[in-house]
Every structure is written in C-alpha cells, then in structure tokens.
Amino acid sequence: DAGVIQSPRHEVTEMGQEVTLRCKPISGHNSLFWYRQTMMRGLELLIYFNNNVPIDDSGMPEDRFSAKMPNASFSTLKIQPSEPRDSAVYFCASSVSGKGYEQYFGPGTRLTVT
Amino acid sequence: KNQVEQSPQSLIILEGKNCTLQCNYTVSPFSNLRWYKQDTGRGPVSLTIMTFSENTKSNGRYTATLDADTKQSSLHITASQLSDSASYICVVRVWRGSYIPTFGRGTSLIVHP
Numbered sequence: 577d578a579g580v581i582q583s584p585r586h587e588v589t590e591m592g593q594e595v596t597l598r599c600k601p602i603s604g605h606n607s608l609f610w611y612r613q614t615m616m617r618g619l620e621l622l623i624y625f626n627n628n629v630p631i632d633d634s635g636m637p638e639d640r641f642s643a644k645m646p647n648a649s650f651s652t653l654k655i656q657p658s659e660p661r662d663s664a665v666y667f668c669a670s671s672v673s674g675k676g677y678e679q680y681f682g683p684g685t686r687l688t689v690t
Numbered sequence: 691k692n693q694v695e696q697s698p699q700s701l702i703i704l705e706g707k708n709c710t711l712q713c714n715y716t717v718s719p720f721s722n723l724r725w726y727k728q729d730t731g732r733g734p735v736s737l738t739i740m741t742f743s744e745n746t747k748s749n750g751r752y753t754a755t756l757d758a759d760t761k762q763s764s765l766h767i768t769a770s771q772l773s774d775s776a777s778y779i780c781v782v783r784v785w786r787g788s789y790i791p792t793f794g795r796g797t798s799l800i801v802h803p
Contacts, residue, residue: 580733609791618795619734619779631788667733678724679791681733 580682582668588688594656597685600649601670609679610643610653611667619667625651626673658689693717694782696794704802707770711797713763713780721783725754725765728777728796737765737778767799775801 581600589595601608609624623633625645636643640659645651655662665686669679694715703709713723722741726734738747738754740763746755751774753766767774780794 619793621791621793624790626788632786632790669733678736678739681735684731684733 580668580670580680582666582682582685584685585683586686586688588690589658590690591659592657593689594654595658595662595687595689597653597666597668597687599651599653599668599682601651601668602680603649605670605672605680606648607671607673607677607679608645608651609669609671610651611669611681612664613667613684614664622653655687658687660689663687663689693784694780694792694794696778696780696797698797699795700798700800702800702802703770705770705772709767709770709799711765711767711778711799713765713794715761715763715780715782715792715794717782717784717792720758720761721785721789723754723756723763723783724781724791725752725763726779726781728779730776734779770801772801772803775799 583598606627610622611619613619622635623643628645643653665684667681667684669681671677671679697712722739724739725737727737728734737752738749740747740756742758751768756763777796777798779796781791783789783791
C-alpha cells in the first residue's frame with residue numbers, strides 16, 4: 577500500500593487566496609483526520625471523519641476553514657481566504673475506526689501564506 | 691494549558707547513551723496512550739500503545755511505561771543511535787463524545803556521534 581497520500585507537498589500562496597489541500601487515505605480505513613502542526617502549538621486536530629461523516633470539527637479555527645469527504649478515498653481541506661497565520665504543516669491521517677487503532681499519517685503539506 | 695505535558699522540551703545525548711522522556715496528562719476519561727516518533731519533514735509514526743491496565747511495553751530499544759494512577763508515562767530509549775534523532779510525541783485518547791486524540795508538544799531529541 578502507498579500509505580496516506582497528500583497533495584501538494586508544498587504550497588506558497590498570497591494572503592487572500594483560496595488554498596485546497598488534498599488527501600487520499602489508506603484503502604480500507606474508515607476514519608480520516610486533518611491536523612495542523614506549528615512550532616508554537618504542536619499538532620492540533622482540526623476535524624475528523626468516520627465513514628465519510630464529520631464527527632468532530634471543534635478544532636477548525638474559524639469559518640475560513642472547511643473540510644469535505646465526498647467518498648471513502650478522498651478528502652479536502654480548504655482555506656478561503658488564506659492568511660499568513662495559516663502558515664503551517666497540514667497532516668492528514670487515516671485509521672480503522674475504534675479507540676485502539678493506530679493512525680497512519682501522510683507526509684504533510686507545508687503551507688506558506690505571504 | 692495543554693492537557694498533555696511533555697518534558698524535556700529538547701534533549702541532546704551522545705550516541706550509545708540511554709535517555710528517558712516524560713509525559714504527564716490531566717485529561718480523563720482515558721482510553722489509551724501512544725508514543726509517536728516524528729522524523730524531520732515527515733508525519734508521525736506510532737511506536738507503542740498502552741491501555742489503562744498496562745504498565746510496560748517494549749518495541750525494540752524503546753520501552754514505554756504507564757502509571758495510570760499518577761497519570762504519567764515515560765519512553766525510555768536504550769543504546770541510542772543517530773537515527774533516533776527526532777521529535778517524540780505523547781498522545782492520549784480521551785472521551786469527548788467520541789474518543790479524540792490529544793497531543794503533547796513533543797520532545798526534540800538529538801543524538802550526536
């Protein structure tokens with residue numbers, strides 16, 4: 577298996593632009609997580625889906641952030657409009673649902689908003 | 691205040707030496723605790739998972755301990771190697787309507803030759 581696939585790996589954009597991050601989970605995994613990582617705050621859970629349904633989005637910072645999971649093999653995280661403080665590494669992870677199951681992380685997307 | 695606190699924030703050791711990383715948590719109810727290793731520029735990878743009833747678990751040169759009464763966990767690395775240089779993150783899974791992972795900020799370990 578190729579593991580969790582994220583694209584793009586790097587994104588540089590100007591403030592105010594729309595940014596879309598993409599994730600393909602591991603086949604057979606039915607839980608998907610979006611995280612943001614910064615030096616100041618470490619890893620933060622933004623939202624997670626179970627069977628394509630958003631379960632907890634309390635970590636989504638504000639209305640500028642939205643996430644979708646139209647099917648079991650694809651999810652997007654969108655920021656519109658982007659701001660410099662959104663600069664971070666965004667990780668997607670997937671797992672089999674259940675409290676003991678390991679999350680497998682993708683390589684991350686490094687976002688820089690200028 | 692973060693509900694999962696890790697110490698030290700960073701650590702430098704010589705190759706071949708042992709080290710111990712600490713994780714204290716205040717969250718409850720508690721389901722399980724994982725230690726992840728994150729190499730620079732990559733996503734975290736799970737090292738161990740511990741449930742409420744487990745005290746010690748080993749994975750090669752990595753040994754994790756858990757004291758659920760004092761809400762403390764440690765990760766001991768034996769005979770460190772250069773490849774152990776990474777960030778080590780403690781994650782506690784807590785009930786918040788569903789089981790949600792709560793992350794510590796990690797300990798950055800550098801192993802020097």
